[in-house]
Amino acid sequence: MKRLLSSDPEGFDGPCGELLQRLYSRKQEIKTRLHQIEGNLLDGNLEGTKEHNRWTGNRCVPLVDDYVVVFSVEESSEGGELTRHVYLLAVELEKKRH
């Protein structure tokens, strides 16, 4: 299976860069968590993720503290080869629900 990971420049890269700069002392922790998320999603493991937007089908997964990564997964088959493409769409602050 072909595995591809992509990120959106505005929704993911900008906010993720901001988070990495603001929480610079926790940079390694955030990167480790992002690699864990990357591995799980590319393996097709959606454990720990939840529906983020039922209109778009986007899902989200906790990053650190109250920050979440919003993503979508697309699976396609071209020329008999299955491709799983994970799109990291956004980093958002999740509202605390009490």
Next chain:
Amino acid sequence: MNRALVRLRNRNQITLPAEVISSLGLEAGDWLKLTVSNSNCVQLRPARIVTADTPEAERLEHAAAENVRQKNYSTFRSPEEFDRHLDKIANADVIELPAASQTPEPVKMVSELKQKVMAAVEAALRDEPASYSK
């Protein structure tokens, strides 16, 4: 204040008036999205981490979905490549966005959503409910 003249200095730097900074609640380290229009206007808009389930988050996710459709994204073929990208954005002062951002306007988004809902309702009304089928 909604208008000011600012001077471009060495190393392409400008200083934003303090009133603008305070009225927008900006602080050092915040990102600003820069857009150059066809009429040579430069627009700067705060591009900070947004709260989920807000109109701004919805706008960003719509724009991201549009970027997926337009194939305007960065792709990494290995964890090492992704790692280098994270280091780059963690230390960057500039992140290049797709040249022609297809960010839909909120009005257009509402209109598109309304059309989708209406189409779904009409489709549902056309179908006979299962309980009435013979």
